[in-house]
Amino acid sequence: MNHPVTVGLDGSPESLASAEWAAGEALRRRLPLRLVHVRPPAPPTPPGGVDIHHWEEKLLRENREALEQRHPGLSVTTGHITDQDPVHALLDACDAAELLVLGSRGLSGMAGFLLGSVAMATVARAAKPVVLVRAATAGAGAPGAATPAPEGREVVLGWDVRHPNDALVEFAFDAAERRGVPLRVVSAWAPAPALRYEPTAAAGGNLEPSTEELARERAETLEGLLRPWREAHPGVEVIPGVPLGSAGRELIEAAEDASLVVVGRRRTSGLHIGPRLGSVAHAVLHHVSAPVAVVPHD
Structure with missing residues (x-):
């Protein structure tokens, strides 16, 4: 049916x-x-x-x-x-x-x-x-x-690589494939507070990974997670990005030329009881002019 x-x-x-x-x-x-x-x-x-x-x-x-x-x-x-x-x-x-x-x-x-x-x-x-x-x-x-x-030229997916899930990514790839447009994958991130104050060489050298190293690791993780999806949807051009900053703000900026923005919603969220929208989905729904798809996932 x-x-x-x-x-x-x-x-x-x-x-x-x-x-x-x-x-x-x-x-x-x-x-x-x-x-x-x-x-x-x-x-x-x-x-x-x-x-x-x-x-x-x-x-x-x-x-x-x-x-x-x-x-x-x-x-x-x-x-x-x-x-x-x-x-x-x-x-x-x-x-x-x-x-x-x-x-x-x-x-x-x-x-x-x-x-x-x-x-x-x-x-x-x-x-x-x-x-x-x-x-x-x-x-x-x-x-x-x-x-x-008016529809733009891309489908934009907001994806937190710390919590990969198939439902969200499948929806975005399918939407891009049906429209014949590229899929822009935005995986924004911010370093842990302790890493925002990197020790100088004079103080004994960098004991923690630098922001550049963390960004490179994030990009490699994203590429690895995208690999099977690229193989399953070979006709979809994928534009991955790991911008440093607020996930909501980076998605809003990326959505300026979007035909559709895809974000996820966890059915359960941490200590919160009952259904709720996350901060990223909430920001995108209120500030993006393109259609926004909210995909529930576990």
């Missing part, structure tokens, strides 16, 4: 942009697309004061028809979620999907129903990958701004 690419709609420009992005992703994966409207427990009055049920049906019907017209061959189904907590409803929809796509505004402007705490809670708890998509920068927030931000 082919699980669909599922997208949550609330009528905001960002959710409409996410539907357009999800349609392209469904075609790339040769999967059906499912549009799901999630109604909050106390839904606001639709524009013009029309009946909420009529507005929901119209939203789904018009978007389904528009997507089918723009993407011939795409199979689109629709559905409503009205009687559940929104986060639980989206998590259920995600469980039945290949991946879930939601709209996002980062830190700018007023968020639609699915763009704020509901979206972030869903990302933090989903069992499948979740992609957050922004509307085009020039039109974000304007009526009818329903196109994703």
Whole structure:
């Protein structure tokens, strides 16, 4: 059974942009697309004061028809979620999907129903990958701004080589391969505090590895971990990097020309109880304009 690419709609420009992005992703994966409207427990009055049920049906019907017209061959189904907590409803929809796509505004402007705490809670708890998509920068927030931000030329993967995992890397290689673009792998790091004060030769010489030596070791580790993935995906150009600095900041800078940014989320994280987003994923979701895929892993 082919699980669909599922997208949550609330009528905001960002959710409409996410539907357009999800349609392209469904075609790339040769999967059906499912549009799901999630109604909050106390839904606001639709524009013009029309009946909420009529507005929901119209939203789904018009978007389904528009997507089918723009993407011939795409199979689109629709559905409503009205009687559940929104986060639980989206998590259920995600469980039945290949991946879930939601709209996002980062830190700018007023968020639609699915763009704020509901979206972030869903990302933090989903069992499948979740992609957050922004509307085009020039039109974000304007009526009818329903196109994703322009796609760049690379897929960017943020990878902590201290915790390698297959799910995250496979998702990134697969995304680059389907798009026919390079994969930039960013493995940022910082030396331990004690190594930031290297002893001088006059004080007895360097007793600890230098920053340059640590960077070289990090690069060698990354190359070794990438080797089997390069062999499995020979058509993907890989651009590895081990910049010295904050992982979040380095990923944000690398994402300027990205078509997709891929980050991981550990299902359990240290002493924290329950699902949560790590600091790197949180920073990327709020500051990167490209679509961001958050891939859960052990």
